[in-house]
Amino acid sequence: xxxxxxxxxxxxxxxxxxxxxxxxxxxxSFNVGREKVGIVGESxxxxxxxxxxxxxxxxxxxxIDAKRLSFDGIDLLAASERxxxxxxxxxxxxxxxxxxxxLNPLMRVGQQITEAYRLHHKVGRREAExxxxxxxxxxxxxxxxxxxxxxxHEVSGGMGQRIMIAMxxxxxxxLIIADExxxxxxxxxxxxxxxxxxxxxxxxxxxxxxxxxxxNLVADFCDRVLxxxxxxxxxxxxARDLRNARHPYTRALxxxxxxxxxxxxxxxxxxxxPAWLDGPTxxxxxxx
Numbered sequence: 001x002x003x004x005x006x007x008x009x010x011x012x013x014x015x016x017x018x019x020x021x022x023x024x025x026x027x028x029s030f031n032v033g034r035e036k037v038g039i040v041g042e043s044x045x046x047x048x049x050x051x052x053x054x055x056x057x058x059x060x061x062x063x064i065d066a067k068r069l070s071f072d073g074i075d076l077l078a079a080s081e082r083x084x085x086x087x088x089x090x091x092x093x094x095x096x097x098x099x100x101x102x103l104n105p106l107m108r109v110g111q112q113i114t115e116a117y118r119l120h121h122k123v124g125r126r127e128a129e130x131x132x133x134x135x136x137x138x139x140x141x142x143x144x145x146x147x148x149x150x151x152x153h154e155v156s157g158g159m160g161q162r163i164m165i166a167m168x169x170x171x172x173x174x175l176i177i178a179d180e181x182x183x184x185x186x187x188x189x190x191x192x193x194x195x196x197x198x199x200x201x202x203x204x205x206x207x208x209x210x211x212x213x214x215x216n217l218v219a220d221f222c223d224r225v226l227x228x229x230x231x232x233x234x235x236x237x238x239a240r241d242l243r244n245a246r247h248p249y250t251r252a253l254x255x256x257x258x259x260x261x262x263x264x265x266x267x268x269x270x271x272x273x274p275a276w277l278d279g280p281t282x283x284x285x286x287x288x
Contacts (some may be wrong), residue, residue, distance in 0.1 A: 005175050005207045006054065009068035013046070013231075015052055015061050024049050024062075026277070032175065036201065036208040038239065040253070042270075047211045050228075052179040053211075053268055055092055056084050058249035063093040072174065072255035088201045090120040093168035096246035097180040099160030103152040103167075110136075110148030113167045120171045135166040139196050158189035162196065169200055176206045183213070194221055215242065227253070229276060236283040248273065 013025035025046045025129045030037075052058050052067070056076065069076045069094075071092065079087070096102040104112055113132040114125070121128075129148075136144035137161040152160060161181060168176065178197065182190040198221070201208050212218050218225055218243040227235040227250045235247040245251055252270035 001031075002033060005072055006032040006209075007070045008054075008069060009067050011050070011053065011066040011067060011069060011248065012064070013049055013058065014063045015059075016063060017020060024231050025053065028231070028233045029238060029281075030226055030233060032207045032209055034205050034207050035224060036198075036210060036222040038177060038210045038222035039226045039228060040212055040215055040218050040225060043213070044230075045048075045228040046231040047177050047228055051094065051179055051209055051211055052171075054175075054177060055088055055094060056081075057088075059096075062183070080092045089116060089168070090171050091173050092175045092177065093171065093173040095164055095168050095176065095178040095181045099152065099157070099164045099182060102164055105268045107153050108149055108151055109155065109163050113148075113163070113170055116167045117170045132166075135170045136163070138200065139163075139166045139169075139191065141166075158185050158193065161185060161189075161193055165193070165197060165200075169204075172204060173206060175209070176201065177211070180213070181210075181285060182217070190217075204288045215257060218254060219243070229272075232277060233281050241284075245282075249276060 008031070009029045010021060010027050011025055011029070012027055014021050014023045028050065039050065041047055051056065053064055054076065056066065061221070064077065066077060066127055071087065074087070082192050090286070103109065110129070110132055113135060114128045117131050118125070118128045131149060133144045141147050141159060141162055147155065148158070155163065165181070181197070182193055185193060210218065210222055219239050220284055222239045225237055227245070227247065228235050229249050234249045235245055237245055243254065245254065249270065249272070252268070255268045256270055258264065258267060
């Protein structure tokens with residue numbers, strides 16, 4: 001069995017205040033190989049913070065502790081900021097939720113993609129520009145020469161998200177962390193973006209952490225699903241088996257979704273049990 005790209009064991013992320021310490025992530029453990037792993041849960045469950053912790057992009061007030069936090073044999077906890085700069089973007093890329101806040105409004109999009117490539121590869125500007133144009137074409141942007149010259153405010157939300165994907169994937173990372181990459185897109189554009197992401201990840205043999213609120217999307221798109229609640233992983237299950245999940249929280253999330261095959265007067269509101277905070281994680285139907 002191949003060694004995982006990312007290994008996380010007993011990870012805690014806490015914020016110390018004047019009167020108390022708040023635990024945002026509570027002792028979670030999981031691995032990510034060359035596969036698509038979805039992370040789902042309500043807002044505030046710790047999904048995005050977990051992704052940012054892998055890249056050590058947490059706020060200064062955050063305190064990170066873990067038995068293991070390693071990427072391809074590199075101890076991320078012990079890694080210096082210089083080492084992390086060589087990893088970020090180059091070997092681990094993060095696609096953020098809204099391109100309007102992620103792209104530099106004062107730079108043409110082509111310049112930003114070119115800069116992302118030259119930052120990690122010692123190549124000339126002409127070669128970098130050619131790679132950037134090829135990458136824009138790879139994410140299904142029509143007339144890449146024209147789009148290359150545009151500023152971020154001149155592109156649509158769907159095109160902006162494709163540009164973000166192009167910029168994050170052009171260094172050819174081994175692991176991609178996608179934080180709600182399709183939440184601001186309509187259904188048609190969302191499907192196109194997911195198809196592009198799937199093709200690029202599959203072709204390059206990369207690993208993907210796909211953070212989302214959409215259980216149906218994750219069940220259809222990912223290989224495996226981690227269900228988070230209050231900073232803990234409630235269930236680690238194969239995506240194809242998500243409809244047969246055993247944890248009551250996962251069941252509650254599924255029951256709260258509208259379904260075309262079953263008429264419902266009122267959607268259920270998930271109930272929460274304080275005992276879940278200390279309970280076991282169910283992995284593939286086995287509590288651990």
